Amino acid sequence: MKTVFKKPHALTDTPFHYCPGCTHGIIHRLVAEALDELGLEGDAIGVAPVGCAYNNYEYFNCDVQQAAHGRAPAVATGIKRVHPGKIVFTYQGDGDLAAIGTAEIVHAAARGERITTVFVNNAIYGMTSGQMAPTTLLGQVTSTSPTGRKPELHGYPINICEMLATLDAPVYIERVASNSVKNINSAKRAIKKAFEIQRAGLGYTIVEVLSTCPTNWGMSPIESMKWLEENMIKRYPLGVFRDRTAEAKASAAAGAGVGAGNGAGAEAGAAGGASAAAVAGNGAGAEAARAGQEARNG
Amino acid sequence: MAERLLMKGNEVIAEAAIRAGCRHYFGYPITPQTEIAHYMAKKMPEIGGTFIQAESEVAAINMVYGAAGAGARAMTSSSSPGISLKQEGLSYMACAELPAVIVNIMRCGPGLGGIMAAQADYFQAVKGGGHGDYHLVVLAPNSVQELYELTVEAFNIADRYRVVAMILGDGMLGQMMEAVQFKDSEDIRKCDKGWATTGTGLERPHNVITSIDTVPERLEAVNNRLQARYRDIAANETRVEAINCEGADIIITAFGTVSRIIKNVIADAEKEGVRVGLIRPITLWPFPSQAIRDYSAGAKAVLSVELNAGQMVEDVMIALAGAKPVYFLGRTGGMAPTQLEIVGKIKDILGRAS
Numbered sequence: 001m002k003t004v005f006k007k008p009h010a011l012t013d014t015p016f017h018y019c020p021g022c023t024h025g026i027i028h029r030l031v032a033e034a035l036d037e038l039g040l041e042g043d044a045i046g047v048a049p050v051g052c053a054y055n056n057y058e059y060f061n062c063d064v065q066q067a068a069h070g071r072a073p074a075v076a077t078g079i080k081r082v083h084p085g086k087i088v089f090t091y092q093g094d095g096d097l098a099a100i101g102t103a104e105i106v107h108a109a110a111r112g113e114r115i116t117t118v119f120v121n122n123a124i125y126g127m128t129s130g131q132m133a134p135t136t137l138l139g140q141v142t143s144t145s146p147t148g149r150k151p152e153l154h155g156y157p158i159n160i161c162e163m164l165a166t167l168d169a170p171v172y173i174e175r176v177a178s179n180s181v182k183n184i185n186s187a188k189r190a191i192k193k194a195f196e197i198q199r200a201g202l203g204y205t206i207v208e209v210l211s212t213c214p215t216n217w218g219m220s221p222i223e224s225m226k227w228l229e230e231n232m233i234k235r236y237p238l239g240v241f242r243d244r245t246a247e248a249k250a251s252a253a254a255g256a257g258v259g260a261g262n263g264a265g266a267e268a269g270a271a272g273g274a275s276a277a278a279v280a281g282n283g284a285g286a287e288a289a290r291a292g293q294e295a296r297n298g
Numbered sequence: 299m300a301e302r303l304l305m306k307g308n309e310v311i312a313e314a315a316i317r318a319g320c321r322h323y324f325g326y327p328i329t330p331q332t333e334i335a336h337y338m339a340k341k342m343p344e345i346g347g348t349f350i351q352a353e354s355e356v357a358a359i360n361m362v363y364g365a366a367g368a369g370a371r372a373m374t375s376s377s378s379p380g381i382s383l384k385q386e387g388l389s390y391m392a393c394a395e396l397p398a399v400i401v402n403i404m405r406c407g408p409g410l411g412g413i414m415a416a417q418a419d420y421f422q423a424v425k426g427g428g429h430g431d432y433h434l435v436v437l438a439p440n441s442v443q444e445l446y447e448l449t450v451e452a453f454n455i456a457d458r459y460r461v462v463a464m465i466l467g468d469g470m471l472g473q474m475m476e477a478v479q480f481k482d483s484e485d486i487r488k489c490d491k492g493w494a495t496t497g498t499g500l501e502r503p504h505n506v507i508t509s510i511d512t513v514p515e516r517l518e519a520v521n522n523r524l525q526a527r528y529r530d531i532a533a534n535e536t537r538v539e540a541i542n543c544e545g546a547d548i549i550i551t552a553f554g555t556v557s558r559i560i561k562n563v564i565a566d567a568e569k570e571g572v573r574v575g576l577i578r579p580i581t582l583w584p585f586p587s588q589a590i591r592d593y594s595a596g597a598k599a600v601l602s603v604e605l606n607a608g609q610m611v612e613d614v615m616i617a618l619a620g621a622k623p624v625y626f627l628g629r630t631g632g633m634a635p636t637q638l639e640i641v642g643k644i645k646d647i648l649g650r651a652s
Contacts, residue, residue: 042500045368048508057506063495065367066508068390071360074352078364078372079495081322081348086497104360107353 008032010041014058021214021221023178024052027120028059030184031091034192035062040199044087045079047072051093052126070101073108076115087198089116095125098134098158105160109204112169116194117206119160122213123232130216134158137235142216157235161208165241171203173242177210177233179225186238193245202248210236301480307442308472311401311465312337314449315373317484320399321347322372324361326354326380329413330469331403334375355380359387359400366396367507369494371453375401377469378419379410381427388462389428393509393520395493397456399449400434401465403472406605406632414632415470415555420609423466424583431521433528435463435535436582438553442476448580450484455535457489459527466582468605470555470634528584536589537580543593546575548644551590551602551614553579556634560603563640572644582610587617594622599647601625603640605633623647 007013010032018024035041044062048054050069057064067075072090080088097105097119108115124142125131132145135157139148149157161175172194176187187209194205210232212224219227305313312334315323323338335351342349348365352358358374365372376384381402391398402423406416423436435455437448445467452463495505511517539557542564543549552560557578567574577593579586594600600622602611611626618624627643629635 041498043497045495045497047364054510055508057504057508061498061504063498063505064507065364065495066394066506066510067363068360068386071356071363071387074357074360075364075367077350077357078322078324078361078366079368080364081350081361082365082368082370082372083496103353104357107357111350 008036010035010044010061012059012061016059017055018052019213019215021212021224022052022126023122023209023211024120026178026184027118027187027209027211028056030188030191031089031118032060033188034195035087038192038195038199040087040195043085044089045083047076047079047088047090049090049092049096051096053091053093053120054127056091070096070099071104072096072101073104073113073115073117077108077111077113080113080115084114084201087116087195088114089118089195091118092120093126094119094121094123094133094135098160106164106167109164109170109206110167112171112203114198114201114203115205116198118191119206119208120211121160121208121236122211123157124213124216126213126216130213135160135236137231159236161206161241164206169204170206170242171244171248172197172205172240174240175208175210175236175238177228177238179210179212179228183238197245197248200249200252202245202252208236210238300482303478303480304475305442305478306333306473306475307445307467308333308403309337310442310445310478311375311449311472312341313480314446315399315453316341316345316347317480318371318450318453319486319488320371320373320453321345322362322365322370323348324350324352324358324365324372324374326352326358326376328355328377328380330405330472331375331377331401333472334401334403355383356386359384359391362398362400363387363391363394363396366391366398367394367495369491369496371399371457373399373401375403377403377405378407378416381419381422385422385428388434389426389430389432390509391462392428392432392434392524393430394507395460395524396462396507397460398462399452399456399465400462401449401467404466404468406630412632413469415468415605415634416630416632417468417554417556417605418607418609418630419466420582420604420606423464424585424613432524433461433583435459435461435531435584436466437463437537438466438580438582439471440554440557440578442471442474442478445471446478446480450486454485454487455531458487459531461527461531466554468555532584535581536584536586538586538589539576539578539580540589540593541576541578542573543575543577544596546573546597547648548572549575549577549594549597549600550640551577551579551600551610552604553582553610556603556605559635559637559640563637563644566637566641567644570641570645572648574644579610585613585617587613590614590617591621594618597622599623599625601627601643601647603635604628606630
């Protein structure tokens with residue numbers, strides 16, 4: 001008998017609790033497949049958020065710490081400084097990361113912590129039943145913006161990737177989406193790349209994944225996918241906002257005096273304290289950020 | 299030969315933590331504890347440790363959460379307003395059963411208050427501080443030497459019981475320079491941390507550090523486990539110093555800096571023919587209730603002297619359960635009672651002309 005499809009080893013056998021049509025399940029699977037394919041499950045330590053994915057440790061087979069609301073990047077910082085050779089990732093939603101946890105995400109990124117953030121943006125608070133999020137679109141109806149998000153009342157959505165791309169330290173920042181086969185494949189490539197960068201000890205990486213919340217959006221799963229495509233991507237353009245992998249590799253190699261191999265890179269980084277990548281120039285990132293800005297304005 | 303050095307209290311806390319095997323310190327600047335961070339910033343890189351000046355006290359305590367959950371001896375320090383910000387993290391750590399040490403070099407409040415010494419965070423320290431049913435182990439040194447010894451011990455207690463241990467000092471103690479006698483080697487009692495997140499290596503089931511459980515039966519079991527542990531701590535770790543209590547007319551209860559004033563009050567009162575005893579709780583939680591009952595058995599009254607508006611006095615009253623009249627003398631805002639003031643209060647209580 002030929003096996004054509006199986007569950008990644010990095011996922012447990014526990015069935016997901018997520019609502020029908022929610023893409024957390026897809027994104028969990030992508031993270032797990034990336035860990036499997038890179039052989040990193042045994043080295044991985046995840047940090048779970050507060051929000052719908054609060055208990056993702058029921059699903060990930062690797063070690064996991066559950067963090068207070070928004071504090072995952074600080075918790076991940078503590079873990080990574082104890083185990084610089086391990087792969088530490090946070091998995092956070094938009095309320096967790098872009099509202100209550102803005103200080104922690106900005107400063108973990110600014111320090112160039114060698115961690116990876118998987119940022120799931122569905123433009124709403126899911127777990128507490130559909131309140132306005134920092135990433136809620138203008139005009140979007142939620143339980144706390146019942147007549148639609150209005151700039152004069154609620155301000156504007158926050159574009160996290162573009163904001164973090166103004167910092168010097170991050171090595172890799174990309175926004176992807178979970179609404180089509182093409183986008184899902186692209187999302188997996190991005191998550192894998194982020195883990196590879198971390199494995200090489202090069203610096204901070206974040207992948208924002210646009211996702212859906214059919215339950216709180218009040219739409220069918222298919223309508224939700226369309227809404228994401230037609231509305232969210234306009235506000236949150238997909239693409240790479242920073243990729244300084246090559247510079248960081250060169251910098252790490254020069255700094256360590258040896259090749260930036262997996263172990264060596266991580267060790268050199270841990271010993272050196274400040275990231276070699278952190279001092280790299282910010283030309284490429286600024287360009288990407290500008291491109292993103294233009295795409296958004298357009 | 300063990301070193302005897304003249305050092306500042308805050309620096310001794312940092313040195314003691316390093317001697318206890320702490321290699322991960324996370325903090326945020328606030329007076330009057332900042333020398334701890336200065337010392338760590340200088341020393342940690344020299345010994346392969348981690349010093350991070352976090353973006354906030356909230357971030358710092360969560361870095362401690364992560365490092366403690368990863369199996370390391372980790373510490374943070376702050377002063378009153380900063381400790382308030384760390385309460386969320388402390389509550390989470392209590393439920394996730396993470397061992398760590400936190401230092402509160404108290405200033406006076408409420409609010410931003412002032413930077414002078416006070417003991418007004420007693421309630422916050424011993425009653426939990428954050429939400430939920432939990433306790434920190436609270437150690438209250440009264441000298442630079444004790445800052446050293448109790449900081450080392452705090453790491454051992456934290457590891458043994460998987461709890462957070464707090465060093466509760468005040469600005470006077472943190473800023474004071476005194477001789478400290480370091481040991482040649484520390485009594486570091488390491489515990490197996492098989493529960494820590496270190497990566498499974500694909501060789502064991504995954505470890506999970508969490509403070510949430512939405513199933514009531516299971517969460518009650520977690521609470522029962524914590525409470526059983528607190529009972530063990532109370533049975534094994536309660537510490538108290540008693541001076542001059544036998545035959546005393548009156549017993550004074552005082553902790554930390556204030557207890558040093560009382561040692562002089564004992565001599566002053568003796569000259570006036572009044573025998574004063576001192577009971578100094580060294581652990582504020584667990585509280586030495588039995589010692590307070592025992593040592594005050596022959597006295598006419600008990601007086602609690604504190605740098606606050608009356609906090610530990612409540613635990614003294616609970617301990618005595620009406621067996622003795624209990625009085626209170628306190629100063630706030632960074633003021634401290636004088637020996638004369640305390641002797642006057644004693645004479646009032648005993649019905650003698652002052």
